Amino acid sequence: MKDRKPAQTDAYSLILEAIDMGEFRPGDRLVESDLADRFGVSRTPIREALQRLETQSLLARDGRSLIVASLDHNQMAELYVVRRELEGLAARLAARHASAEEIAVLRDMVQADDALVNDTAALARANRRFHKQLHLASHNRYLVQQLDLVHRTMVLMATTSLAAEGRGAAAQGEHRAIVAAIASRDEDGAEQALQDHISGAFVTRLKQDATARDTAG
Structure with missing residues (x-):
């Protein structure tokens, strides 16, 4: 066939x-x-x-x-600001609304993704699946739509922050903390953990860009 x-x-x-x-x-x-x-x-x-x-x-x-298209420094910074706030809200709502089954899926994802920390491309794909699953667990269709738009724009970044040395393992630990807060129905903790996760990715991204500029110069 x-x-x-x-x-x-x-x-x-x-x-x-x-x-x-x-x-x-x-x-x-x-x-x-x-x-x-x-x-x-x-x-x-x-x-x-x-x-x-x-x-x-x-x-x-x-x-x-x-x-x-490409994103300049200011556009990237603006995108991360919006992503941090929206993702934080998704985590807060997931802590409030996610079913036990959805939380179990998130937990299983993190456990499975631990095996991918040395495969940047596979971990990047798994990272997108994890975040999408978390968005859906917020049970807010309008928030999911806005996050889809943000994540579509993220594809314009030439590299993933997960390519930085040690970032993959750190991100996995952050995912684990996010899921733990959601499972505990800790809305404040889930929101803060997710926002810290995005801030960590942004710091890594800024360092990557600075290194790229030095190399180009």
């Missing part, structure tokens, strides 16, 4: 995932025909996906070409 090609309606997700995984980096030019060949879909859904990504400011115009 032949392998099935991805559904044409998946073109948006396929391009977004490729950006997220660093296959397309900020400044890279995206060509409609090349993408159609790469993903095995027709050019129409590719064109629609590119238009959608441009509308979401994930792609930018460079003359007549579309390129992967």
Whole structure:
């Protein structure tokens, strides 16, 4: 039986995932025909996906070409401020509303992800799954929508903070503390633990950028 090609309606997700995984980096030019060949879909859904990504400011115009957008220092800082507040609220609401089963899933995720601390790409994917699961545990659809927007924009960062030495293990410890607070129904503690987690990631990101500037200079 032949392998099935991805559904044409998946073109948006396929391009977004490729950006997220660093296959397309900020400044890279995206060509409609090349993408159609790469993903095995027709050019129409590719064109629609590119238009959608441009509308979401994930792609930018460079003359007549579309390129992967980039975030400057101020944009990155603003994004982390918003993410810290929204993620903190999600943790607070999860401590209030999450079912025992949802908490068990979060706990199991953290335990399983401990095995990935030496595999940055796998840990980054697991990290996204963990945060998405936590968002859903807030049981607030409007908050989940806003966090989806924030996390879509996060794909424009060329590297993951989890690539920094020791950050993976530290992040796992922070995830464990977040889940413990949620399980204890400690709303203040869950919110603070999540906000501290995002602050730690931001500090790491700032250090990465500073090192990159030094290297480039």
